[in-house]
Amino acid sequence: MLSFSTPIEKTKITNLAIGRFDGMHLGHFELFKHLDENGALFVITKEENKALTPRNFRATLVDFPLIFCDFYKIKDYKGEDFLKLLRQEFPKLEKIIVGYDFKFGKERKCSAKDIQSLCGVNTIIVDEFKIQNKSVHASMVKTLLKEAKVQEAKNFLGRFYTIKANIIKGQGIGAKELVATLNLHAKDFILPKDGVYATLVKIENKSYYSVSFIGIRSTDKNFALETHILDEKFTNTNAKSVELSFIGYIRANEKFNNLALLKAQISKDIKKAKEILGRSHER
Numbered sequence: 001m002l003s004f005s006t007p008i009e010k011t012k013i014t015n016l017a018i019g020r021f022d023g024m025h026l027g028h029f030e031l032f033k034h035l036d037e038n039g040a041l042f043v044i045t046k047e048e049n050k051a052l053t054p055r056n057f058r059a060t061l062v063d064f065p066l067i068f069c070d071f072y073k074i075k076d077y078k079g080e081d082f083l084k085l086l087r088q089e090f091p092k093l094e095k096i097i098v099g100y101d102f103k104f105g106k107e108r109k110c111s112a113k114d115i116q117s118l119c120g121v122n123t124i125i126v127d128e129f130k131i132q133n134k135s136v137h138a139s140m141v142k143t144l145l146k147e148a149k150v151q152e153a154k155n156f157l158g159r160f161y162t163i164k165a166n167i168i169k170g171q172g173i174g175a176k177e178l179v180a181t182l183n184l185h186a187k188d189f190i191l192p193k194d195g196v197y198a199t200l201v202k203i204e205n206k207s208y209y210s211v212s213f214i215g216i217r218s219t220d221k222n223f224a225l226e227t228h229i230l231d232e233k234f235t236n237t238n239a240k241s242v243e244l245s246f247i248g249y250i251r252a253n254e255k256f257n258n259l260a261l262l263k264a265q266i267s268k269d270i271k272k273a274k275e276i277l278g279r280s281h282e283r
Contacts, residue, residue, distance in 0.1 A: 001073045002089065005059040005066035014038040015095035016067075016086065019102065020045070020138075023052035024061045026158045027099070027129040027136035032062060034097045034124050040065045042086070044074075052138055054188035057164055079105030083119035097124045131156055148193040148249040160200070160245040163189040165225065167240055179266055181213075181226040182242065191225065196250040196269050198276035201227050202243040208234055211266075211273035212244060215253040218262055228266075230274060248276035 017031045021043050032041070041064050048054045059066050074082055082104050087093060102112040102125075116123040129136050136156050144153040145161060154160050163186045170183035182201070194215030201210045212227040227244060250272050256262035 001069060001085075003068045005056050005068070008040065008065045008067075010090055011092055012038055013040050013090045014092050015097065016040055016042045016090065016093065017064075017097040018042040018044070018104075019099060021053070021058060022048070023138035023141050023157065024058055025136050025138065025141055025156050026131065027156075029158065030129045031097050031099060031126050032064065034095075034126070035064055040067055042067050042069060044069050044071050046071045049188055050190050051188060052141060052161070052190055057189075061159075076106050079110030079114060080118050081105075083115065083121075087119060087121070093121055095122045095124065097126065099126050100128050142190060145190060145192040145246075148195055148197075150192060150197065150246040150249055160247055161192065162243055162245040163191070164241060164243050165189075167237075167242065170224075170226065179228045179263075179270075181228045184225045184227065184242065184244065186225060186244075192246055192249075195252050197246050198248040198250060198273035198280075199227055200245040200247055200277070201229060202245075203237055203239050209274070209277045210244075211250070211269050212246075213253075218254075218256040219259075228270070230270065230277075247280050248273075250276070 015035055015038060017035055017039065019028065019031065021028050021041060041058070041062065043058065043066055045055070045068050053061065055068070056066070074085070077085070086096075096115055098112045098115065100112060104110050110118070112123070112125045115121065132155070134140065134156075141153050141156055141161075144150075144156070150161055165184035165186040168183050168185045170181065191214055197212045197214070199210045199212040201208050201212075209230040210227040211230065212225070214225050215223065217224045227242075250269055254265070256265065
């Protein structure tokens with residue numbers, strides 16, 4: 001029923017922050033402020049084939065161990081039974097931290113204020129967290145990404161939106177006729193709106209400026225996620241995966257009838273990406 005991001009001794013866990021924690025946005029970090037060195041995140045997971053921070057990717061964003069619990073294994077538990085499970089799994093549990101809108105138990109009948117009365121564990125309920133008078137939720141971040149507003153999404157995430165992607169074999173046209181790109185596949189992550197972006201790509205613990213494309217390619221009419229690294233000294237890598245951060249939106253996709261027109265536009269995109277990345281001070 002439970003799985004762990006890293007091996008842990010459950011008897012050492014004295015405080016838990018509980019939630020789905022998809023997106024790991026600034027609202028979540030308000031909860032994490034109440035954890036100490038014996039704290040952990042208790043992550044209730046549903047389907048995560050398209051998420052902001054799938055499964056163990058969350059572990060790259062925090063220093064606490066993560067404990068995953070499948071929602072469908074506990075969805076019929078009464079509130080008392082869910083809390084009993086926590087007490088059994090973590091016998092030294094002293095504190096539970098949840099958000100103001102946390103619901104649990106069968107049919108979500110129990111709320112955050114019921115926890116302490118049902119199990120006796122000290123409970124901290126974190127108030128609604130707002131930025132620019134807007135309540136911070138994963139759904140808001142997803143909406144901003146689907147509108148290509150990656151800079152605004154950063155304000156609520158506390159970082160640029162980042163995905164992990166596998167490097168896959170491409171057409172080979174780019175290196176020969178246009179510019180060399182890394183072709184990527186990000187199975188479990190939500191992608192921003194189709195278009196061209198100024199990006200930062202991390203390969204084998206080194207970061208490079210890049211310009212990235214999401215959408216249907218003019219060359220073969222297939223969907224693609226690809227990035228062109230702007231560092232001329234970069235050489236081909238044997239890495240199998242990268243982390244790609246979206247820094248700024250450049251333009252919407254266009255259809256090009258020949259490679260010359262596409263190549264000319266790519267040159268403009270590279271120039272714009274360098275301007276955006278130069279202002280961002282990210283590396």
